[in-house]
Amino acid sequence: MATSIGFIPSWHLDETLYSWAARFHAIHGNGSARETGALLFDAEHACRERDAPRNLHHFVNVTGGTLGNVHDLLRERTAIGLYLPFLSPSMLAAVKEKINCGKGIGWRAQFGMAASSLDSASQLRYCTTCIDEDRSNLGLSRWRVSHQWLGSWVCAEHGRPLCKVSPKRSAWELPTLCSQSMPPPSVSEAELMALIHLSKLAEHVARSEALDMDSVRQLALNGFREQGVTSWSHPVDRMQLARWFKSMPIVTWLARSQGPENKLAGGEWIHDLLRDRRVDHPLKWLVLWHALFSHEDQLSTVRRLQTPVSQPHWDASGQGRIWGTALDKLPADVNELLTGVTTVVQAAEQLGTTLLSLRKRLKQSGTTLKLLRSEQSLDERFNRSKVSIQIYMDENPLCTRTDVFLHCKTPYEWLRKHRPKELLLLMAKVPHRRSRQIALFI
Template sequence: MMNFLPRLHQDELLYSVIARYKRMCGMVSKIALVRDLYDEKTVFKSTLFPQHLNKLIANFPYNSKIGVNELINNHTPFNFYTAFLSSQLTETISDGMINGKGTGIEALVGIAGSRVKLNDHLKVCPACLVEDVESLGEGFWKRSHQIVGALFCLKHEVPLVNSKVGSSDNIVDFICADEDVYDTENSLPVIYSAEIKKLNLSYLRNVSYLLNVNQKRKNLSFIIDYYIDRLREKGFASKSGNLYITELVEVFGSFYPTEYLELMQSTIDIKSETNWLRLFVRNNNKNRSPLRHLLLLQFLGLDVSELFDWNSTIGKITIKSNRKPKYELSERKSEWLKLINENQGATRAELKEKGKGLHTWIFAHDRVWYEDVTPRIKARKNKRAAIDWNQRDEECLKLAKKAVKGILSFDGKPIRIIPANIRRAAGVKKWFLHKKLNKTWQYIEEVSEDINSYRIRKINWAISELMRKHGKATAYQVQLYAGFGGKNDEVRKIINEVLESNRDI
């Protein structure tokens, strides 16, 4: 049994509490620590979602008043990752943390199979660390800093820094949050634009609500219906709730900077029929990352509290028709024939206008007969002037070349040269990418960048910027400055190759 329990700080991870306890006791052996905590050999497998909390509570000092719910709700990110799950699944996850599940809780909350991955290392706010050491005599790991998508400290509004401490080890080492957990001398602060900072701080305010205030749960079907209702209000859905998905994806992609969506692991390929936003607003039972819920709500101009305070939704409206004919079919047919005879030379569209209701009824109940008796007379229309595709091709080719030149001379993080970005830079609509524009398309295909070429260009830009500002550029600094995040091994390999080639010049 534990002889004492360190004071639990606000927003402190349970992992951090145990790390401080280990240091206070002067323990070196991990096995001895686990036996002291659980009174038996129990493996602590997850930094964020510990299990067997009932055994841990039972081993707390006799005078401890801390209960299992306090540990889960205040010292793990449980409330954030279960916020958009059903009450039943939330209880299952809670029970797994209390009594032990045998399998990872990460799988239950949907992290294991999600494209939105947890950070590989625990994060710290340098300002918090200094402040905590001065006021408390020691630092501690804050759970709000470990939330996926957290780029800043909400309190100090400064960028978070990756520590040297891994967050997803199979067997956890308990390391305290001290100044030596990250390289203060060689770790440059990540530089984000003012727009990214504003977006992320707004995101973090919603995260704080989920962690510290919200205890409500809504079923996924309710949440999807809520989104449809709000999208209908914004003009992205019809009255019946059918989504104008193409327009939604385009406007969403314009609302968030591409760099920010990359940082939030939520980039959108507008051309793809299976991009995450298209799938996100469909009513299926697949888990969705809470990060992406908050991105959609932020796009809609809503606080997450509004969703959980909402009581009723409409969603999609299914229209059922139980129309019953007033007359027999033969009587309706006679009326239609009479209408045709009285309007010789009328087109089908004109007959439909004159016989509103009657036309619809006949067409629905005996279409074969309708086709046999109704004349096909085509009204002459003024022909549109034919498009001179050769001339348009030449004009678009000039626009495309000018747009590419503008992209390449852009003073900031490089923009990938692909058809969609060329069109945006040209300031024109989708007709710009018409397949009949042969010369334009040939040019676009010649200059378009594959993903590795774009990465190399962005890497060279980042190296140049870092050298200009700081006189040095390490692979890690380049990776963060270019916006790749710190855990992409494939990109790190390319960065090292580029740095090596630059040294040889």
């Protein structure tokens, strides 16, 4: 049974959960970071999990729920909150299960952050002007959650690039004007305006409910066609999209950045983002949405992302349609029929349409019969690999993760390469079984 703490400081505006715990540590004068971690999160090394400590249920219990429940803490007080609107239904169900039961893998792995090369687990960001104001008004500085979100590289309030720091110690630390922080790269006026637009977009999306990613993807395709980046009569071209993206002001900043976001500067990832039916990394969607609709005011850009179905869609002749069915989306039964036939001629005959009409519709959808079959093949391979590992785990309930790798090497490696998030969720069912380390000295 968790023991409640006596004095519970209130939130300082938009500070993160880690910032609150660091401030609690400083106010109570705890000499040991382990003691604070054990008291607040029932984990001595909780300070290392700067995104969100694993045992949030313990924190809710010791604070009596006065600072919010687990869902509120994740959504409003951690950088993880920006992942929630982008989660697929299956991953969202897994997250809700963990929120309810409090057991399972850590939050970074649960949200797929551990499998991403676009997230830095050790970096924190701050604004020097915000630190000065916090010390004058609040007495202590804070880590602002709006500075930790994906795509937030400038302080939208002060129009200044954010400094980055990678704490090395296992400690509860608040931001300081220290020399150990990495100075932000210089920015031009056009880059600064683009970064502010992106930062505000991230802030609005973090407060959103679950996004309809299928409709978002279709609206993005329509946006490219409306702006003349690609045509209605030809499939989407990878290099054409990359050339368009490289003309955006934000790309010059990404190219100079020393963080993991640097790999987005090429733009080749946009084609895969639009073609893949899986939900990809939120940062990619934020950067793409900013680049595609940066000419619009902030509210319109956000509204397009939050309610894509309510936005008008346009057919090849330029006629607007007020209902939400996008032209690009093939009905499920048609998609199933196309992947089951041998030739396009057979598909046209079974659909009762002409070969010319079917080919035109496939081009408008940015796909071909070959691509549809390729996607189906990947889905089938994913299901086979997942089932193969699951059968081994069911037949060997005492197996370790090493056993799974050794006996299911082929499906394991395929999932690691093509579906790393699903592999993490699957392997989370295998508990860690490590023998206790023998003491070096007696």
